Amino acid sequence: MSVVSVQLGQCGNQVGQELFDVLCSDAQDGQRNKYRAISCERFFHQTDRGELEARAVLIDMEPKVINRCVSRATKCSRWSYGSSSHFSQKQGSGNNWANGFCVHGPRHRDVVEEMVRREVERCDRLSGLMALMSVAGGTGSGFGTYLTQCLRDAYPTSFIINHLTWPYSTGEVIVQNYNSVLTLARLYQLSDAIVVHENDTVHKICSQLLNIKHISFSDVNRVIAQQLGGILQPAFTTHSHGFYSRSPIDELVSSLACHPEYKLLSVSSIPQMPSSSIAFTTFSWPGLLKHLRQMLISNTKMEEGIDWQVRPPSGAGCTGSGFNRSVANLLILRGKDVYSTETSGFEEPSLYSSWLPSVEALNVWKCPVPFHKYEKSATLVSNSQALLRPLDHIVAKAWNMFASRAYIHQYIRYGISEEDFLDGFTALEQVISSYKQLC
Amino acid sequence: MEEGVVNEILQGPLREVFDSTQLLTDVSGSGNNWAVGHLTYGLAYREQIVDKLRRAAEHCDCLQGFFIIHSMGGGTGSGLGTRVLSLLEEEFPSVSRIVTAIYPSTEDDVITSPYNSVLAMRELSEHADCVLPVENQSLLDIVNKIKVMADGAKPGSVIKRDSTIISGQGGLTGPEKPFDAMNNIVANLLLNITSSARFEGSLNTDLNEIAMNLVPFPRLHYLVPSLTPLYTLADVSVPSRRLDQMFSDAFNKDHQLIRADPKHSLYLACALMVRGNVQVSDLRRNIERLRPTLPFVSWNQEGWKTGLCSVPPVGHSHSLLALANNTCVKPTFIELRERFNKLYRKKAHLHHYLHVEGMEQSLFSEAVASLSSLIDEYQLLDASKGRLTPDAARLSIAT
Numbered sequence: 148m149s150v151v152s153v154q155l156g157q158c159g160n161q162v163g164q165e166l167f168d169v170l171c172s173d174a175q176d177g178q179r180n181k182y183r184a185i186s187c188e189r190f191f192h193q194t195d196r197g198e199l200e201a202r203a204v205l206i207d208m209e210p211k212v213i214n215r216c217v218s219r220a221t222k223c224s225r226w227s228y229g230s231s232s233h234f235s236q237k238q239g240s241g242n243n244w245a246n247g248f249c250v251h252g253p254r255h256r257d258v259v260e261e262m263v264r265r266e267v268e269r270c271d272r273l274s275g276l277m278a279l280m281s282v283a284g285g286t287g288s289g290f291g292t293y294l295t296q297c298l299r300d301a302y303p304t305s306f307i308i309n310h311l312t313w314p315y316s317t318g319e320v321i322v323q324n325y326n327s328v329l330t331l332a333r334l335y336q337l338s339d340a341i342v343v344h345e346n347d348t349v350h351k352i353c354s355q356l357l358n359i360k361h362i363s364f365s366d367v368n369r370v371i372a373q374q375l376g377g378i379l380q381p382a383f384t385t386h387s388h389g390f391y392s393r394s395p396i397d398e399l400v401s402s403l404a405c406h407p408e409y410k411l412l413s414v415s416s417i418p419q420m421p422s423s424s425i426a427f428t429t430f431s432w433p434g435l436l437k438h439l440r441q442m443l444i445s446n447t448k449m450e451e452g453i454d455w456q457v458r459p460p461s462g463a464g465c466t467g468s469g470f471n472r473s474v475a476n477l478l479i480l481r482g483k484d485v486y487s488t489e490t491s492g493f494e495e496p497s498l499y500s501s502w503l504p505s506v507e508a509l510n511v512w513k514c515p516v517p518f519h520k521y522e523k524s525a526t527l528v529s530n531s532q533a534l535l536r537p538l539d540h541i542v543a544k545a546w547n548m549f550a551s552r553a554y555i556h557q558y559i560r561y562g563i564s565e566e567d568f569l570d571g572f573t574a575l576e577q578v579i580s581s582y583k584q585l586c
Numbered sequence: 587m588e589e590g591v592v593n594e595i596l597q598g599p600l601r602e603v604f605d606s607t608q609l610l611t612d613v614s615g616s617g618n619n620w621a622v623g624h625l626t627y628g629l630a631y632r633e634q635i636v637d638k639l640r641r642a643a644e645h646c647d648c649l650q651g652f653f654i655i656h657s658m659g660g661g662t663g664s665g666l667g668t669r670v671l672s673l674l675e676e677e678f679p680s681v682s683r684i685v686t687a688i689y690p691s692t693e694d695d696v697i698t699s700p701y702n703s704v705l706a707m708r709e710l711s712e713h714a715d716c717v718l719p720v721e722n723q724s725l726l727d728i729v730n731k732i733k734v735m736a737d738g739a740k741p742g743s744v745i746k747r748d749s750t751i752i753s754g755q756g757g758l759t760g761p762e763k764p765f766d767a768m769n770n771i772v773a774n775l776l777l778n779i780t781s782s783a784r785f786e787g788s789l790n791t792d793l794n795e796i797a798m799n800l801v802p803f804p805r806l807h808y809l810v811p812s813l814t815p816l817y818t819l820a821d822v823s824v825p826s827r828r829l830d831q832m833f834s835d836a837f838n839k840d841h842q843l844i845r846a847d848p849k850h851s852l853y854l855a856c857a858l859m860v861r862g863n864v865q866v867s868d869l870r871r872n873i874e875r876l877r878p879t880l881p882f883v884s885w886n887q888e889g890w891k892t893g894l895c896s897v898p899p900v901g902h903s904h905s906l907l908a909l910a911n912n913t914c915v916k917p918t919f920i921e922l923r924e925r926f927n928k929l930y931r932k933k934a935h936l937h938h939y940l941h942v943e944g945m946e947q948s949l950f951s952e953a954v955a956s957l958s959s960l961i962d963e964y965q966l967l968d969a970s971k972g973r974l975t976p977d978a979a980r981l982s983i984a985t
Contacts, residue, residue, distance in 0.1 A: 157789070157790060161788075209790070209792065211786050211790065212790070215786060236648070237647055237648030238648050238650055238792065238794070239790070239792045239794065239795070240794075241792060241793075241794025241795045241797075241798045242794075242795045242798045242799055242891075243794070243798050246794075285795075285798075315870065316888065317870070317873055317874070317877070317888045317890065318873070318888040318889060318890035318891065318892070319789065319890075319891070319892055320795075320799060320891055321799040321800070321855050321886065321888075321889050321890065321891050322798065322799060350866075350867070350870070354867070359867075360867075361865040361867055361868065362865060362866060362867035363788060363865045363866060363867075364788040364789065364866055364894075365788070367866070542980075543977065543980065544887075544888070546977075546978055546980055546981075547884070547885045547977055547978055548885045548886060549978075550885065550978035551802075551885050553802035553803060553854075553885060553886065554798075554801075554802050556803070556804050557797075557798055557801070572981055573981055576980065576981045576982070576983050577983050579983075580983040
């Protein structure tokens with residue numbers, strides 16, 4: 148089954164381009180015909196000349212980023228974007244969610260929907276749609292939300308997931324918190340699952356684990372792309388009986404988004420290190436999984452600086468200090484000896500809510516093919532309290548700004564009223580409260 | 587409304603750049619009178635101006651914004667300039683209007699400049715999306731500093747030839763006119779604002795984003811520009827400034843294009859637009875470093891807008907333009923109001939204005955009231971500085 152991606156805005160397009168690069172180079176590495184065939188069917192279709200073309204639609208309101216993505220993809224000559232599947236305008240959305248949602252959205256709806264439809268029709272079977280975007284800017288967040296709404300209408304029974312990049316907390320765009328609130332509140336109604344990467348966390352991974360001196364956006368995006376690749380590449384699920392699972396999106400959604408109130412997913416993976424150190428490192432499954440488990444419960448996204456004191460609370464207590472409770476987890480193991488791994492550490496009922504048995508809450512996917520030059524690697528997608536703090540931070544700052552009505556006139560200009568903001572705040576406070584009271 | 591300057595441009599090296607059908611001149615000038623520029627010429631040339639604006643706009647593939655560049659002290663610039671501004675608002679309501687306004691120095695040769703400036707201020711407050719105030723005095727200070735550093739070099743060699751795209755003596759030899767160096771700084775300001783729209787970058791910023799991010803309240807749209815590196819514009823052996831120094835410089839008074847004291851006032855928002863080989867990690871590091879020294883308004887503690895453009899200006903490895911929406915413009919405005927009141931109390935020169943058809947004295951009082959309310963708005967924000975404002979109570983969810 149295939150996945151159609153929609154890349155929106157500068158961030159979405161850059162992440163998307165890196166993602167296809169990772170997916171393609173991973174699939175073509177080595178002699179693993181079945182793995183390659185499944186991966187390619189998922190994300191690429193073959194042209195008449197046998198070349199790979201990404202199942203993607205690129206959308207931005209200004210042309211520079213898309214031109215660059217298209218030409219970079221063509222230059223690497225392993226794969227390319229379809230010549231008629233990108234759409235750009237001359238003028239950006241100006242960091243204004245309302246501009247993207249109320250102006251550009253309705254104006255370009257038909258063209259863009261048609262492009263997506265064409266990609267969907269090229270798939271033999273559709274596993275789902277994935278929209279890649281940021282929440283800070285105008286095009287990704289505003290237009291992206293509008294398009295998600297349109298796609299929901301057009302494909303009511305398909306799975307739609309959104310991958311969101313959350314901005315640096317010390318500002319990239321001053322109105323980023325407003326844009327984030329408006330985006331998240333709407334997407335929560337529309338999307339089946341929301342996968343989140345925070346720039347701050349990824350930046351830390353780049354500097355502390357990968358030892359990159361001058362971190363650029365493409366370094367950050369590459370880390371995001373690799374983590375996503377670790378999720379989306381073929382693997383054996385519990386129920387796939389020795390075959391690669393056919394559909395990553397619906398398997399992902401059904402494993403993790405089991406309750407409409409809880410759909411924020413965070414990703415962590417292990418190991419992450421500069422490629423020069425790999426040769427000097429030995430990996431063992433018990434070691435990796437022990438680290439990953441502690442990363443999960445202490446809510447750390449890096450294997451360095453983990454707080455080993457944090458333990459799941461014993462008894463009926465709702466919160467332990469610093470303990471991160473999960474609704475559901477999906478553990479994906481790739482590499483040598485995956486079949487003999489011991490994952491019972493993730494099965495403890497105390498990690499999860501009381502209303503979902505841990506047998507249901509934990510899913511494990513395995514794949515004997517190593518991913519991205521690591522002999523053994525593990526990726527954890529977690530629907531947990533991990534994003535509670537950053538979400539609370541975003542809402543608090545936006546609310547503070549809203550209290551003085553700063554910048555509101557810019558949104559009213561394009562038709563987003565104060566009530567729309569209030570609705571957004573209410574919806575997110577509800578989400579925060581639900582995650583907080585998880586037990 | 588004079589032919590002299592426009593004709594000079596037409597004979598200069600840039601004559602190919604301008605379309606001769608897009609020029610509008612009269613013979614008599616506005617006589618340093620805002621009313622003549624705004625009302626008399628504004629009315630007489632209205633059709634022609636609109637026509638020319640439309641024609642220019644039709645040539646554009648995608649119209650992003652208008653730059654309006656004028657002085658505040660004179661007659662044509664302030665009067666007709668602000669008239670053009672409101673015409674643009676009527677004709678192209680959704681296209682952003684960014685005004686670069688040159689404010690007169692305290693010792694100014696135009697006696698009516700306070701009148702003109704205050705009258706023009708009202709128009710700017712009401713009709714512009716962003717105003718970048720620039721003071722002649724600051725430009726002069728910068729130019730003088732460069733000259734001192736140039737250490738007696740010939741005046742003609744002060745400005746690096748290939749780093750400038752300006753009117754005047756561009757690639758020709760010959761004595762430099764005194765304003766060229768100053769105009770060059772303003773030209774570089776505008777070049778840096780548009781660079782991200784013109785070149786590639788890993789974090790693009792287009793013109794609309796400037797107003798979107800920096801203007802929290804519609805009238806408070808006066809942005810203090812500062813530009814680095816400035817000294818290296820000079821063709822002299824200034825020790826090469828390190829990247830971090832560039833960021834510090836941007837918050838140094840010497841690099842501001844208006845005399846003000848942002849560090850002791852209140853930041854509402856700040857934009858950093860970087861060009862050249864600078865990565866996001868450099869940007870983050872410097873923001874973290876500078877943040878503690880800069881007072882931000884309570885609801886916008888992280889009020890940074892950042893842009894990264896990978897193409898540096900010609901002749902440099904990197905450059906930085908900082909635009910700050912800061913209450914530090916208030917003293918400039920208060921000073922302007924005082925100078926206005928000094929004249930207005932005695933009704934000095936008023937008759938020149940009232941002669942002009944359509945000009946009424948109420949326009950003066952309204953203009954000064956508009957300026958006062960602007961000052962009050964800044965004052966209100968300033969007063970909130972340092973006071974610990976409790977966070978607004980969050981919405982609570984019934985469980």
